[in-house]
Amino acid sequence: MRNKPLRRAAWAAMWSFGAVSLAGIGEAALHHADAQIANGAASMAMQNSTGDDGPPPTPPPVLTxxxxxxxxxxxxxxxxxxxxxxxxxxxxxxxxxxxxxxxxxxxxxxxxxxxxxxxxxxxxxxxxxxxxxxxxxxxxxxxxxxxxxxxxxxxxxxxxxxxxxxxxxxxxxxxxxxxxxxxxxxxxxxxxxxxxxxxxxxxxxxxxxxxxxxxxxxxPSMRHVRDVLFVLGAGKQDGSDNENTFLINGKAYPDTPQLTVKRGTTVYMRIVNACAETFHAMTIDGYDVKIVAQDGQPQPDPQTVSVVSIAPSETVDVEFTADETGTFPFYDTVASSLINPNDSVDPVGGMMTLIHVTP
Structure with missing residues (x-):
């Protein structure tokens, strides 16, 4: 277990450009459904590309x-x-x-x-x-x-x-x-x-x-484990040559899927970097994890780390025991992955979700 107060303080300091706190993040997550209601058509594309990189951008349909x-x-x-x-x-x-x-x-x-x-x-x-x-x-x-x-x-x-x-x-x-x-x-x-x-x-x-x-x-060791999957994804908006939209399971925070487990649960987390270009460094605030497999191959000497480095096309399986109650952000420590372009409500978002550990 890492020093949770220090880790949370460091995480909050990363966002010194805006009034962001763990309480605020939790509040945004609780109002996920309300945020979804404001659904309008955006004049952009996941790949808003130019030249020969893809089709010309056209306004997407309004979704119900x-x-x-x-x-x-x-x-x-x-x-x-x-x-x-x-x-x-x-x-x-x-x-x-x-x-x-x-x-x-x-x-x-x-x-x-x-x-x-x-x-x-x-x-x-x-x-x-x-x-x-x-x-x-x-x-x-x-x-x-x-x-x-x-x-x-x-x-x-x-x-x-x-x-x-x-x-x-x-x-x-x-x-x-x-x-x-x-x-x-x-x-x-x-x-x-x-x-x-x-x-x-x-x-x-x-x-x-x-x-x-x-x-x-x-x-037998996998029969009493919570097995979950998080796919890291990316896209390009506004004619960007670089990936600037970052996702977990196809959604950007605060709309990413959140995990809830009971205290004492062993969590087996599969992390897949499906980004075409971008390296990520994922962490769970408050927890260290054990790397048990990489690219599908079991690790003979599993290492315990605070940050999981994962390059494009790589998969990493990690394991940890949720032994403390509370809400713990799971996010990319690369700050540029935690911004939602064109978000009129709050720019903080991207490759982040929350893990809730209940009594």
């Missing part, structure tokens, strides 16, 4: 409150590792279907942006399989340009790897491709999938998701 609430449920379900349900084919093959399309997404408060995603979600739905499963993933491309899916960290056959032209061509607009592979013991762990066509643009537009491969029989 029901659509925004569904987005919030998607973010919470992803945190709780609710996975896409497969269709079971003859012979036991697990078939998943992903449709790639463009749609409006409410990233925070009243800011709607264009996104490119899988099954109308940012990030895409969680895919979860076990060792020995034969997997079939049907991908329909409804985008205006080609795309692929690369299974990052999985040793799939070369023609299933999603690298355009090596050897399979990209999936053309209106086209369909079926990825097939068998889950092996090499694949066990936390991994992610993403476009490998025009990667820098398409990944930050929302074309990324998580795939977890479980061992055939879960180890």
């Amino acid at each position: 409150n029901a659509q925004i609430l569904q987005e919030d449920r998607d973010a919470v379900n992803l945190m709780n590792e609710v996975a896409l349900t497969p269709r079971i084919l003859p012979g036991g093959v697990k078939q998943f279907t992903l449709t790639v399309s463009k749609f409006g997404w409410n990233f925070y408060r009243n800011v709607n942006l264009w996104a490119w995603g899988y099954n109308g979600q940012v990030p895409g739905p969680l895919i979860r399989v076990r060792v020995g499963d034969r997997v079939e993933i049907v991908v329909h491309n409804d985008l205006p340009e080609p795309t692929t899916i690369h299974w990052h960290g999985l040793a799939v056959p070369n023609d299933m790897d999603g690298v355009p032209g090596f050897p399979e061509p990209a999936i053309q607009p209106g086209g369909t491709f079926v990825y097939r592979f068998t889950a092996t013991s090499q694949m066990v762990g936390t991994h992610w999938y993403h476009s490998h066509y025009d990667d820098d643009y398409q990944v930050d537009a929302g074309l990324n998701g998580v795939i977890i491969v479980d061992p055939r029989t879960p180890p």
Whole structure:
């Protein structure tokens, strides 16, 4: 356990440019639903790009409150590792279907942006399989340009790897491709999938998701653990060449999904950096964590750290015991990731959420 008062004081000092406090942050989180009601169309795009980087920006559609609430449920379900349900084919093959399309997404408060995603979600739905499963993933491309899916960290056959032209061509607009592979013991762990066509643009537009491969029989140590998932994402607004919109599970604070656990719970947290460009350094104010796996590989000598460094495309699994009650921010220590561009209410936001530990 770290010195919580000192850590909180340091965290508050980081925001000396504004009157921000832990109490204020908690208050903003409690009024999450109220903030969502002010939903208007924003004249920007998740990838508001110029030149050949992507399509020209157009105003996204106004989203209904029901659509925004569904987005919030998607973010919470992803945190709780609710996975896409497969269709079971003859012979036991697990078939998943992903449709790639463009749609409006409410990233925070009243800011709607264009996104490119899988099954109308940012990030895409969680895919979860076990060792020995034969997997079939049907991908329909409804985008205006080609795309692929690369299974990052999985040793799939070369023609299933999603690298355009090596050897399979990209999936053309209106086209369909079926990825097939068998889950092996090499694949066990936390991994992610993403476009490998025009990667820098398409990944930050929302074309990324998580795939977890479980061992055939879960180890006993995982049976009494709260297993959660946080996907770090990013995008570009207002013609920026650099990522300037930062998300957790497709939402920016204060609209990020918040975790509530009972005191004494062991939390197994999977952190995925799905940003195309940006390094992050994540911390839980008040807690140290033990790094138990990186890129799906168990660590033979787990290290206890206060800050988890995670580069683009990396996954890190950490574990801690929630042994003190209270509300603890989980956030990026890189201050530029904690700002919401074009937020008329409060610029503090971005890659942060709250962990509530109850008695």
